Amino acid sequence: MSIIIPDIEWYERQSQKINITPRCPFSSVExxxxxxxxxxxxxxxxxxxxxxxxxxxxxxxxxxxxxxxxINEQATAIAGNPNNPGHFWNFCPEVAFDRFGYFASDLNAYADELYIELAHEKLGREGAPSKDWRWAWSSINPMHYSQCPLYSVLMHKSEAEVKHILPEKAPELLQNIAWLLKNWKRHWLIIVFAAAVIILTILFTPFLNWLKQYLDSFFRLTNRFT
Structure with a gap:
């Protein structure tokens, strides 16, 4: 049975297969x-x-x-020696990689030095590469963020928030933009005019704001002497 080595190359390949971002978009404590x-x-x-x-x-x-x-079975947990815990369960694979170098939800260390020695002898005979997780861990559970039980829920919540924020007319507006782009040859004057308005607005808005502030200050000063 082939051993999965859930390093960054493996992780990015999984993301590419299903055409999603290389790393989890929800990798934040917030x-x-x-x-x-x-x-x-x-x-x-x-x-x-x-x-x-x-x-x-x-x-x-x-x-x-x-x-x-x-319930406790759903919670992220650490167990083992208080000074050197060796069991990490229900972990975020993003956090696990940043700390241990492997994208995994569960990581379990060897019970003692004897098990480590026996494992290393076996790995040496197999010619296992240095990045093989078995050099450090007795077992791990490789996980891509798309397999995380919270990912689908978070994605659904995120999409719902976006739909709530966007105006109701957004789909209609996008359709109109797509139609203009498709028929730009017939309506190039409209497109040029719209682009000119946008550019002029961007260029002159700071100047107009400054002019408004200047005039407001001027009139306040004038009122003091009248």
Missing amino acids: RCPRYYQSLSLLKDAGTTAIDSKEDKRLLKYWEKNDLWPK
Whole structure:
């Protein structure tokens, strides 16, 4: 059985296959509860902690969100030696890569030095490359962000927000623009005029704003002496 090495090359190939962005668009503590939870817990694994006030604010924010895990099996978790935890479960693959170099939701270290020695002997006989995760981990679960259980929900919420923000006439406006571009030869004068108006507006708006401020100041000054 071939071993999947979920490094950056593997990750980008998965993204290309389904024609989506190379990295997760929700990789932010403000946009995804799993990203936040993963990053926050890494302080127990020797990573620089989020500022305590910021961490409390984010925790309070996400606990009220419907995407926050309701049972322990859904929650991101770290287990093992308190000084050197070796089990990372339900992790954001983006956070896991930034910390460990592999895009995975679960990573489990070897139980002890004996298991590490036996694994290394086996990998040496196989000629395993240095980037093979088995040199450091007993098992991992490779994951692309599109497989994350929160991704589809976040994407749906994001699309709903965009539709709410866009005016109701937006589809009609886009259709009109597409029609003009398709028939530009017949209506080139309209297109040129519209482009000229846009360019002149961009160029002269700062000047008009300055002129308005100047005139307002002038009239206020004049009123003082009248």
